[in-house]
Amino acid sequence: MKKRTLAFLVATTLLGGLIGCAPLTVINALTTSRSYDKKADIAFGNDPRQQLDVYTPHNLSGLAPVIVFFYGGSWNSGNRGDYAFVGEALASRGIVAVVADYRLYPQVRYPDFIDDAALAVAWTLKDIHRFGGDPKRIFVMGHSAGAYNAAMVALDPRWLGKLDLKTGVLRGWIGLAGPYDFIPIENLDVRPVFFYPATPPESQPINHVMASAPPALLIASHDDKVVNPLRNTAGMANKLRASGVEVTELYFDKTSHASLIATMAWPLRGLAPLLDNVEQFVKSDGGREKYARQEK
Structure with missing residues (x-):
């Protein structure tokens, strides 16, 4: 009964759009640790913010697919420890989860946090086999600002190219309520991050779509008051399709910008099948297996 009451309080808070430190702490308190082994505080760079945690599913038989996850926070805030529920959710579905920090404003501005995302991917490619992950099946995923980071690493060859x-080392990317086309910048917290009003056009993920891009799973909430889903998620999906890239585009009714990622946690999974869709995308190799079956 206590857990049910806590779950109700979490759901009520998040549906009000107030996803902050306290609600995430409650979610993590309700999250089991029985589905994974965790290796924490692994450095992928020299800065204290360049660290990650790895969640390996229990009872693996062979190497598992991998998701490198980046959280949101307008590039101003966030901590990987607040997203243990994401690591647990993915591990519970047989996916190795890498939850990475990255440097934030005002320590850095665009594009330094993208360099951090690329470094986390490079570490994963090199070392994830030691944690049960398959380096040939790596996906990047993010929510909000983290979805931007994932998109830039997947679409713009400059960042992985530095390494x-x-x-093409990525099997796909997953964007949850991501900002992909946001000039002119309206969010006051984000403006200094991208040198407003002189925001460089090359900072926009939608400007880097090419036919060689990996498959994408794009998910947003219809009732997103923070990142316009029509301009960003639908706009990115249309641009990818026009370039011949396989893309799955989904929208949910019972979530907001904030609560979308929270549906990864077990108390809120009834609000949207987000985890189911992520699992399906990853385990179908970014949709490749699904389309291969259809062509036979």
């Missing part, structure tokens, strides 16, 4: 890697 002598190509975007």
Whole structure:
């Protein structure tokens, strides 16, 4: 009964759009640790913010697919420890989860946090086999600002290219309520991050779509008052399709910008099948297996 009451309080708070430190703390308190082994505080760079945690599913038989996850927070806030529920959710579905921090404003501005995201991917490619992950099945995923980071790493070859890697090392990318086309910038917290009003056009993920991009799963809430889903999620999906890139585009009715990522946690999974869709995308190799079956 206590857990049910806490779950109700969490749901009520998040549906009000107030996803902050306290609600995330409650979610993590309700999250089991029985589905994974966790290795924390792994450095992928020299800065204290360049660290990650790895969640490996219990009882693996062979190497598992991998998701590198980046959280949101307008590039101003966030901590990987607040997203243990994401690591647990993915591990519970047989996916190795890498939850990475990255440097934030005012320590850095665009594009330094993208460099951090690329470094986290490079570390994953090199070392994830030691944690049960398959380096040939790596996906990047993010929510809000984290979805931007994931999109830029997957679409713009500059960032992995600095590390002598190509975007083709990724099997796909997953964007949850991501900002992909946001000039002119309306969010006052985000403006200094991107040098407003002189925001460079190359900072926009939608400007880097190419036919060689990996498959995408794009998910948003119809009732998103923070990141316009029509301009960003639908606009990105249309641009990808026009370039011949496979994309799955989904919208949910019972979530907001904030509560979308929270539906990864077990108390809120009834609000939207987000975790189911992520699992399906990853385990179908970014949709490749699904389309291969259809062509036979």
